Amino acid sequence: MRQGLASSTIFSLSGEAPGAQMLAEPGDHAAFDSAVLVGETTRLPCSLRKLSAAGAMLHLDDEIVESEGLHLALANGQSLPGRIAWTEQGAAGFLFETPIDVVSTLARNLACLPAERRSVPRVELHQTICVRRGNQVEFTRSRNLSQGGCGFETDIALQEGDPVQINFDGLRPLDGVVKWSQGSFAGVAFGEDLPWQVLMPWLRQAQQTPSHHTRMAVIQEPTGLIPDKQAIRLDVPARVREGVRWWNVKLRGITPQLVEFESRAPFANGAQLWISLPNIGGGPASVIETDDRHRFLCEFRLPLKAGDLQRIGA
Incomplete structure (x- = not known):
């Protein structure tokens, strides 16, 4: 079974099983990871097009006779029991009996390869990210991430070759260039690949604490960590840096002395941060209070x- 250098298989952090709507996407079947569909009277080689916690989308050259009591044997030695949910145009949807840990499967794939050949394929994930092109800044949603680049939604009119900077929660800022842009989607190639030793533990953390995309707005919130009734109440995306790592956060309130934000980041009381604020740049601040709503007061x-x-409130 093939376990190649640059897999085109998509590994998804979504809990949903891949559907037949993926069939329209282009792809080289020879570049997908190989697997074998095994049943009582069946042993069909297949290509693994997409894998999530709930199931997999397979490419098959032969017709499936059995639909129940099957196992999907992966190149890393895993044998996953399940059943066929649908078939269409040489493809099939395979549902697992019990959900699997996708990041662990990725780790097993890497362990099967020599260290110099280890490479993390494209991982589908939806997180709030910050995209910068020159003086344009956008908080938007990622679609996928690999060691060499990422895809995301965008309202910026990006052109091929544009230099950009991408910020994922908990990773250093990633510089790259736009490789393609179509409608409201774009893909960027990083100037320097993310090491798999950095990306794999980050994916584990992302799987455990997923981020959700937010839109900029100003709201009236009755309560918060800031005791000042004159505080400006906000629902505004911003960024926070601790050491070399950046996090995308949501501002909830601000006064001249205090700022409150919401984040899944593990900031401790006393943590020294740099808070990047909309329209004015930013400044250093210290965490002085936290609560169980993932709120931080600095x-x-x-x-x-x-x-x-005034500029922030505008």
């Missing part, structure tokens, strides 16, 4: 000016 090292608050 105190600015230097108070903001009244004009700064």
